[in-house]
Amino acid sequence: MTGLLTTAKALFQAAVDRADPAKALRAQLASSPLPPLPEGGRNVLLALGKAAIPMMREALVLIPDAKQALAITNSENYTEIPGATVICGAHPVPDETSAAAGMAAIELARSLGPNDRLIALISGGGSALMVAPAPGLTLADKAAMNKLLLASGLEINEMNLIRQQLSETKGGGLLRHAAPAQVQAFILSDVIGDDLRAIASGPTVAPIGTRSQARKIMQRAGLWDRAPEAVRTYLSATEENQDASPPATNTLIGSNRHSLKAMMTAAAEGWNTKLVSHRLVGDVAEAAETVFQAAGSAPLDKPVALIFGGETTVQIRGTGLGGRNQELALRVAKLGAERLSGDWLFLSGGTDGRDGPTDAAGGIATPATWDAIKAAGLDPDALLANNDSYAALKAADALLITGGTGTNVADVQVFLRRPD
Known part of the structure; x- marks a missing residue:
């Protein structure tokens, strides 16, 4: 990993x-x-x-x-x-x-x-x-x-x-x-x-x-x-x-598109790289489903790198702390625990280095993330319902922390998966 x-x-x-x-x-x-x-x-x-x-x-x-x-x-x-x-x-x-x-x-x-x-x-x-x-x-x-x-x-x-x-x-x-x-x-x-x-x-x-x-x-x-x-x-x-x-x-x-092209270039060697979407927008729950549909349908004859860019939105129903990239990563962690096997990793981050009112740029999800939150004594479903993605990912050591980057071209995401 x-x-x-x-x-x-x-x-x-x-x-x-x-x-x-x-x-x-x-x-x-x-x-x-x-x-x-x-x-x-x-x-x-x-x-x-x-x-x-x-x-x-x-x-x-x-x-x-x-x-x-x-x-x-x-x-x-x-x-x-x-x-x-x-x-x-x-x-x-x-x-x-x-x-x-x-x-x-x-x-x-x-x-x-x-x-x-x-x-x-x-x-x-x-x-x-x-x-x-x-x-x-x-x-x-x-x-x-x-x-x-x-x-x-x-x-x-x-x-x-x-x-x-x-x-x-x-x-x-x-x-x-x-x-x-x-x-x-x-x-x-x-x-x-x-x-x-x-x-x-x-x-x-x-x-x-x-x-x-x-x-x-x-x-x-x-x-x-x-x-x-x-x-x-x-x-x-x-x-x-x-x-x-x-x-x-x-x-x-x-712009975001220029950055997505740079990601494609950087991942070219040794990866089956695909720009899935430069418009990953709308509700973060729907965006998580979009990511997983792409991950599930990608051929695995060699390692896959799926690239996304956009800016999702979060319906705030709770009082927790987080941001759209952290909630997206937490939702992907939940879907991964339920649906996906093998060796994979998802990263979602704001290119400005800050996601919502937190010190994190975003979040990271792996096959171990959801269970790691539980192992820390927390209920990940309850945290998700409370929009408390920051606490959930912090418990799993899954926050993306970069500090301010001095730029801002919205968000980028990458889903990496190796053959089982």
Whole structure:
């Protein structure tokens, strides 16, 4: 089993390495240099997201004439950068630090003149790290809505559509504050399908939808009556013109698909390697079944490496601690104990190094995991029902711990199996 674990971790690291934000930004600016500014114009840098630190460091090297630089990231990735101001927001649930970050970004954008250029370096996590409630809303309203959304089971695009409608920065809000300055954004995607409107909730892109669409989604998901009154009031107001977002140049420089290709390359020698899905999304229980259907049908004439990528969702029914990758691994451990023989291992991890509000990037499942939880004196079924995947996997020494990676291109999974 040690060999499978080493291989799985190497493939996960290949995914993280391919998403290196500094390398991606360097390659992009080498192939497409920034055009010159009008006389007297200034370059101003704003980095937002879990990859903000490496992107900002690289940008300061590549754009040495930048007059101001602000980086907003999560506390796990915080470090000082000479020549830049670095502040932390909270993730996954925003707090006062996120609001302070939002105000700092708005003030920076508003300071720009018509000859200036805002260079935005955007990566996943920005939705929570930088917040600015829409008029009439408080930070408490935003935080309450974010908690509802994270527990709702909605697809990420639906969650982001709602978030955008409640924000002064999301859905092109940053563009409106920066106008009439130029805006050039370089984006590292953590969204499956790479919809630029959804990455960090699209601060430099036109919004995904409208207030009325947000209302309908919330009503369908049973969230409307549970939302704060101020949110319902705001979303019930007359629609404003949302087609007037100022123009911007948005360039995608990295994504989950690039990382999946890197995993395929890294696993090529000695493995029957297959990219099963780059859209492992939706409910985590259904995703676990998808993984097992692929594992059960794979030919075993030689070792098999099945690769997946995506971002699942968890219906929160309990009070436990965990994340979508940990719960997926725990569910696979349960299915494996019931259905699968032989030598196998499953790893699911967030490329940012953090899964939910925990210190783990994800989880690992083997034929021994489910029984190891029982051997520790715990009931794995009860822990699963309580969404307590962290405690379950910790008891089995099955957590994937990497620390912050400085990047974020959603989640990757690998299922390894040797012939019986």
